[in-house]
Amino acid sequence: MTSEAQRQNALDAIDRHAAELRAVSQFIHDHPEIALEEVESSNAAADILEKLGFDVERGIAGLGTAFRATAGSDDGPHIAFLAEYDALPGVGHGCGHNLIALSALAAGVGARSALEGRHGRITVFGTPAEEAVGGKVIMKDAGIFDDVDAAMGAHPGDAEAWCPTVPGSGEALACQGVTIAFRGQAAHAAADPFNGINALDGIILTFNGINALRQHVKSDARLHGIIVKGGDAANVIPDYAEAFFFVRAATQTYMYELVEKVRRIAEGAALMTGATLEFSFPEPASWDMITNYTLANALKANIDRVGLALPEAKAQEANGSTDWGNVSYTVPSVETAYPIINRVCTWHSQDVVDAAESELGYGNTFLVAKAMALTAIDLIENPETLTAIKTEFTEARDRRIAAR
Ligand SMILES: [Zn+2]
Incomplete structure (x- = not known):
């Protein structure tokens, strides 16, 4: 044929x-x-x-x-x-x-x-x-x-x-998904908040840190996330909170550089709140x-x-x-x-x-x-x-x- x-x-x-x-x-x-x-x-x-x-x-x-x-x-x-x-x-x-x-x-x-x-x-x-x-x-x-x-x-x-x-x-942008979780100490939010460690504050401070970082990244970078878990009740100091972010950049090198900056921001949030940070990659990076x-x-x-x-x-x-x-x-x-x-x-x-x-x-x-x-x-x-x-x-x- x-x-x-x-x-x-x-x-x-x-x-x-x-x-x-x-x-x-x-x-x-x-x-x-x-x-x-x-x-x-x-x-x-x-x-x-x-x-x-x-x-x-x-x-x-x-x-x-x-x-x-x-x-x-x-x-x-x-x-x-x-x-x-x-x-x-x-x-x-x-x-x-x-x-x-x-x-x-x-x-x-x-x-x-x-x-x-x-x-x-x-x-x-x-x-x-x-x-x-x-x-x-x-x-x-x-x-x-x-x-x-x-x-x-x-x-x-x-x-x-x-x-x-x-x-x-x-x-296409290289992209890494990052889970940022904090573990704290639950306490009555009115009776003894001084005994609590607020995991949600860890997340909020991380968001604020990333917002500040955004001024200082190259134009190809994208940093965006959501709060997956922020506590169960307003009268309980959240002992667990979790966010999920995507970190994206034109090159893998720059993407990983930004992932490390995000990690240090989260470490800073852990230091400020006393909560324990869990920083992980739930899925592989796309290139x-x-x-x-x-x-x-x-x-x-x-x-x-x-x-x-x-x-x-x-x-x-x-x-x-x-x-x-x-x-x-x-x-x-x-x-x-x-x-x-x-x-x-x-x-x-x-x-x-x-x-x-x-x-x-x-x-x-x-x-x-x-x-x-x-x-x-x-x-x-x-x-x-x-x-x-x-x-x-x-x-x-x-x-x-x-x-x-
Ligand atoms: Zn599609």
Whole structure:
């Protein structure tokens, strides 16, 4: 079969299975499950891939809701699509991860149908817990992505969403979650407060210290937190209080420098109150993102080919974080953005919940999936493109490692 016929095969396969693929995405949307609880969502995604001919392994890297669905042979390039499906607590699919799942599933189904007579492997990875915990970090640390040659994904966005094709676009902030807890001494807040040690004061002083630090951090840094526990009753001196913070910066070095400053602020709060500090990292850090621009441009060419219009990419300071950052140190990666709404809107909101099941949302997700499938076929067909991708990857990764 000619390569043009195989490309058409891939597009036809996506169209042929569009209704059942969309139904899976709608199911995930209608049954929002938060990080590590995506049992029904991950099963729905894995089930359809199994039904459509993939070998599926569930519960990989010690994560019950992670899966690997693979097809093809080991004597050629191994191209991966990363699916996410976790929702936001209280919001539902306000980040559109049901569409991320759909784009990866559809791209996998399309690319697989073009494998006949070729040497190569297509894998759809189910990567849980992007919004919290960082499932991809755990999967990466377990070596799940070690044999992958290139990884692609698509994240919904608003009308300004683009494919990160130019240096300085597609960046992400390194991010560490920090739990800060204080243990004190309970006492009657009116009868004998002088016998109490106020754990909540430890938290409040930590917030004030971090607020003071904010004047003295570089513009790429983000420090933000919530009080998780602040006591049970106003007439009891709280003997336990807990806060959770995210510390983010453009580089891992600066992020860890700030984590140490936050630690010293909390130590100061412990000294002031007499409470005992417990400072811990409940989840692994996510790293800055190394977007592979050779891969991004290969994908963008196909985004143009399928007729999905996107604004031009430009270099821009990172403003979010993703667990894909860690993966991007192991595998040449691109996560393109694409619009699911016709205007600019706030993210993690009801607007996104609605857009994530709109006709525009589904339509553009299928287009970006087709572009990813065609790109996988290009990479399997053209070893020289993959070589260029790997050369860029090694140089960029070594530069980042030297700078951290
Ligand atoms: Zn997201």
